[in-house]
Amino acid sequence: MNRSVLIREYIQSTFVQESDAHKKILSASHKEGLPQIQVPSSVGKLLYLITKLQNPKRILEIGTLAGYSTEWIRQAAPEAAIITIEPNPLHAKLARAHHPTLTVIEEDALITLKRFSEKQETFDLIFLDANKQAYSQYLPLLLTISKPGTLILSDNLIPREEEINNPDPKDPFATSVYAFNQSLASDPRLETILIPTIIGSNGRLDALGLSIVK
Numbered sequence: 001m002n003r004s005v006l007i008r009e010y011i012q013s014t015f016v017q018e019s020d021a022h023k024k025i026l027s028a029s030h031k032e033g034l035p036q037i038q039v040p041s042s043v044g045k046l047l048y049l050i051t052k053l054q055n056p057k058r059i060l061e062i063g064t065l066a067g068y069s070t071e072w073i074r075q076a077a078p079e080a081a082i083i084t085i086e087p088n089p090l091h092a093k094l095a096r097a098h099h100p101t102l103t104v105i106e107e108d109a110l111i112t113l114k115r116f117s118e119k120q121e122t123f124d125l126i127f128l129d130a131n132k133q134a135y136s137q138y139l140p141l142l143l144t145i146s147k148p149g150t151l152i153l154s155d156n157l158i159p160r161e162e163e164i165n166n167p168d169p170k171d172p173f174a175t176s177v178y179a180f181n182q183s184l185a186s187d188p189r190l191e192t193i194l195i196p197t198i199i200g201s202n203g204r205l206d207a208l209g210l211s212i213v214k
C-alpha cells in the first residue's frame with residue numbers, strides 16, 4: 001500500500017465508525033454492481049461533522065448513488081428535510097430502499113435545479129457530487145437556490161490524470177471542473193477553500209470544495 005492509502009486507513013481506523021446503515025448501503029451497492037465511487041468513510045465523516053456544525057433545516061444533494069454520503073449527512077441532521085437528485089433508476093431505487101424518509105428526484109439535475117430556481121426554493125446545505133461535466137453549468141443555479149449562510153460542498157474538484165489547472169481542452173470533464181473552481185474562486189458571493197481528500201483504491205489526491213454564500 002502506498003503512503004496515501006496508509007494515511008487514509010489510519011484516519012479511518014482511528015476516527016471513523018460506520019453505522020450498520022452505512023454498511024448495508026455499501027453491501028447493497030456492491031451486490032447490485034454500482035460503480036464504487038462513493039465518498040470514502042473519511043470524507044463521509046467530514047461531511048457529517050460539517051453538517052453538524054451547520055445544523056441545516058433543508059438539504060439538497062446532487063448525485064445520490066445508493067445514498068452512502070446521504071446517510072452521513074442524515075445522521076448529522078436527523079430532523080432536516082433532505083432532497084436528493086439521482087437520474088439513474090437503479091441507483092434511485094437503492095437509495096429509496098435505504099432511506100424511507102428521503103425525497104429522491106429521479107431526473108437530470110439541471111432540470112431539477114432550474115425548476116427549484118424558478119420556484120425560488122432555497123437550501124441551507126447543498127452537497128454536489130454528480131456529473132462533473134455539468135459542474136460549471138450547475139454553479140449559477142446553485143447560487144439562485146442559496147441564501148446568506150448556505151454551505152455548498154462540492155466533491156471531486158481535482159480531476160484525475162490531468163495537469164493541475166491546465167486540462168486538455170478536449171477533456172470536457174476536467175475543463176468543466178476547473179471552470180467551476182475558477183467560478184468558485186472569483187464569485188463575489190462566495191468564500192471558498194478546497195480541502196484535499198484521499199480517494200479511490202490507490203489513494204489519489206482529490207479535493208472537497210467548501211463554500212459559504214455571503
Ligand code: DHB
Nearest residue numbers: 037038039129155156200
Ligand atoms: C470518482 C469519484 C467520485 O467521488 C465521484 O463522484 C465520481 C467518480 C472516481 O474515482 O472515478
Ligand code: MG
Nearest residue numbers: 039129155156
Ligand atoms: Mg464524488
